[in-house]
Amino acid sequence: MSRYLLDTVTLSELRKKTKADAAVLRWQYAAQGQQAGVSVVTMNEIWYGCRKVAAKDPALLSGWIWFGEILAAPALYTLLPITLDIAKQAAEIRAAHGTSYNDALIAATALVHDLTLATRNEADFAGTCVTVVNPWKHEPAV
Numbered sequence: 001m002s003r004y005l006l007d008t009v010t011l012s013e014l015r016k017k018t019k020a021d022a023a024v025l026r027w028q029y030a031a032q033g034q035q036a037g038v039s040v041v042t043m044n045e046i047w048y049g050c051r052k053v054a055a056k057d058p059a060l061l062s063g064w065i066w067f068g069e070i071l072a073a074p075a076l077y078t079l080l081p082i083t084l085d086i087a088k089q090a091a092e093i094r095a096a097h098g099t100s101y102n103d104a105l106i107a108a109t110a111l112v113h114d115l116t117l118a119t120r121n122e123a124d125f126a127g128t129c130v131t132v133v134n135p136w137k138h139e140p141a142v
Contacts, residue, residue: 005080005110007119008042010135014108015066027118027138038077039109041119043100046070087113097127104128 006014013020014028050063070077082105089108093099099107103121107128110117116131125132 003037003113003115004031004118004133005037005039005106005113005115006042006077007117007121008045009120010118011038011042011046011070013120013135021136023138024135026140027133028137030138036077036110037080037113037115039080039106039108040082041105043067043070043079045102064100080109082109083112093128099124099128105118 010024013024016028018025020028046063046067050067053063071079086105086108089111090101090104093104093107094101097104101123107125107130108115110130111128116133117125117135118135119125120136122132122134122136
């Protein structure tokens, strides 16, 4: 049974619930029961997005609520910290491929934990040896 690491873009799409892209919802349904990991790097990106929105509209609380919902759902999401092994693997990825800092840490997290990375941004992880699935390309079962 495969396990997934949700990239920020995928977790953000799932936040839309029934308004999410239909292919992503089909993928989520097909993956039901699968363990979903979330890197603390993704949580950093979400927090940063919340801070940017709050700076423009302090009354907008939905981002903060969503952040809390992720933390409050350990049965759905396992938060994965940056370990020394992940840091070393990310440095190797950055050196070999010029991958951005955050994406290298996310890729390394997937590799170290033997997870499939669920992302729309396939090109960002090309050459990193990470197994990638693009939920936006999920076809319905026939």
